[in-house]
Amino acid sequence: MIMPIRRFKQAGLAAIVAATAVSGLMVAPAHASTTSSIAATATAEVGNGPCAHGGYWSGLSSQSTSCGGSGGQSQAWCADFVGWVWSQNGVAHLSAIDNTAASVYDYGKTYGTLHSTPQVGDAVVYNYDASSDYADHVALVTAVGGGSITVVGGNEGHSSGHSQGIVQEESTSQYAEGDAPWGQVISGYISPVVKPSVALNFSQTVGGNYNGDKVSDLFAKDSSGNLFVWTGNKGGAFSTRKQLTGGWNFTQTATADFTGDGFGDLVASDTSGNLYLWTGNAGGAFSTKKLLTSGWNYTQTVAGDFRGTGHADLIAQDASRNLYLWPGNGDGTFGAKKLLTSGWNFTQTTAADFNGDGIADLVARDSSGNLYLWTGNAGGAFSTKKLLTGGWDFTQTTAGDFTGSGHADLIARDDTTGTLYRWAGNGAGGFAAKVQVTTGW
Incomplete structure (x- = not known):
């Protein structure tokens, strides 16, 4: 039982700033x-x-x-x-x-x-x-x-x-x-904690502006491997889902406008570690996939304009808990990676502009259920983390302007009920009480 590689879970970025709490949900140990x-x-x-x-x-x-x-x-x-x-x-x-x-x-x-x-x-x-x-x-x-x-x-x-x-x-x-x-x-x-018998109908939930109307849409994959999009409407409602493709055997799905044409594109990786780009167009379709790189042994891949350049970048972590940024060139290509921080002991990392300064920020959860915000600065740096809430017992956390207010919101799933909720952002890093988006997610 001797292992050749030592795996550390190091301390993350410092400082906790108190903020509004949201009640968490607990379930019973396994039977x-x-x-x-x-x-x-x-x-x-x-x-x-x-x-x-x-x-x-x-x-x-x-x-x-x-x-x-x-x-x-x-x-x-x-x-x-x-x-x-x-x-x-x-x-x-x-x-x-x-x-x-x-x-x-x-x-x-x-x-x-x-x-x-x-x-x-x-x-x-x-x-x-x-x-x-x-x-x-x-x-x-x-x-x-x-x-x-x-x-x-x-x-x-x-x-x-x-x-x-x-x-x-x-x-x-x-x-x-x-x-x-x-x-x-x-x-x-x-002991493991067992989920209630609520089916997971959709996974890889991610927000992004699919059709160029400035209101964020939702992408998700069902259990049969079909990739769907739900287009967002002002006020936080969504249209009936539209199937984009079947056989979506990819992970680390992220969306942003990587080519600068005003339409959302997709990036995702396959099981061999290849990272691909699908460019979106005005008709709501996507191009044939383009290989961006091989050896993509990273997790928690998210996208956004983290430098204030007008170009979408990528952020992801490696197996040693280092968090990196790949600057976007605005044409579907990326520059060399830049280390943002080590010891990234957070999960459910998502990105959007939560404070309205035109630069994407990060939100992530620690192992104790605390949800934090790191605001982005021009150049790709981030502020000290700010505590948004404790008791974040939600999954598939994603972000975007789902209400058309100009402020980024959060969406996440309650695994105990299969309900999808939205927390409307106020543009200053705060959020309103959760509102149900749909059930059976």
């Missing part, structure tokens, strides 16, 4: 049927490497796939394996888990499921250090009884000649908190 299903899912993967199923990850932007574009591991992938197994079994709040083992421990603290007695379906975290928010490893408990436990973990087996790691099953009679089986101290057990 026995769910935990036994988690154990079965994990056990079925024993012996697989990092590229099984095209890579292990939760399917959310907070994690990147365990399989790199070269066909091997893209990072230490023990947390990616946990995210994948839990995502197959209806576990809630997976946007709080990133590529690090420490984020699983933080999940337990945030949702009140961190404890010291192993249960089937739990994650077990090893060598957690609170001062650095770092942990060596995480695995899943698949059996408890007879004075021992069995665990299944990803990114193991390196000492047995598996250079990329495999999914491995092991048992031990040393399972108390503080015990050190395999030389790694057990820091605690984390």
Whole structure:
């Protein structure tokens, strides 16, 4: 159970500024049927490497796939394996888990499921250090009884000649908190929180101005791989959806006007790490995809004019939690990446101009459910973060001017009900109370 790559979850940008709070939503820990299903899912993967199923990850932007574009591991992938197994079994709040083992421990603290007695379906975290928010490893408990436990973990087996790691099953009679089986101290057990039985009908929800009317529209993908657009109308309503294409086997979807023609374009990456551009036109159609770059091993890709140049840029994070900016040239091409910050321990990153200065800002959530705003400055720098609210138990957070007011708003999904909500922006970095957009999202 020795891992070749140490994964840190470092401190982010500093300073908290209090703001209006929004009530969060909680759900119950997983039931026995769910935990036994988690154990079965994990056990079925024993012996697989990092590229099984095209890579292990939760399917959310907070994690990147365990399989790199070269066909091997893209990072230490023990947390990616946990995210994948839990995502197959209806576990809630997976946007709080990133590529690090420490984020699983933080999940337990945030949702009140961190404890010291192993249960089937739990994650077990090893060598957690609170001062650095770092942990060596995480695995899943698949059996408890007879004075021992069995665990299944990803990114193991390196000492047995598996250079990329495999999914491995092991048992031990040393399972108390503080015990050190395999030389790694057990820091605690984390039970998953199960979602209610509300189907996820749409994913990759992203806002952008599709038709050039200055009111933001919504893009999303259904479970069959169809990509749709809902055009926005002043006041915050949306038209009936329009199908753009089927077979949308892409992730990291972002939208902005990358070519300067007034119409929204799309960028997205495939499972091989290729990043593509689809340019939009006046008729509402998109061009054939154009390869922008290969080796796009980044997550949380967002778009906006972050420099005040009038050209849309890209921002994304790498597996080491570094956040980068790629400046747009206004013709569908981009300059060399620029490091914005390291230790980006945030998820659900989205972008829009929230304060009306013509420069795109960032909004993101930390592992404790706090939602922050970083306002952009000319040149591509950002202010110290400002706390917008705590208890942000929503997913698929996206931004845009959905009401036609000239101010950027937020839209997000409540996973417990499948309801999509909008928070109208006031142009000064604040937001009104949430308003229901639709159900069955």
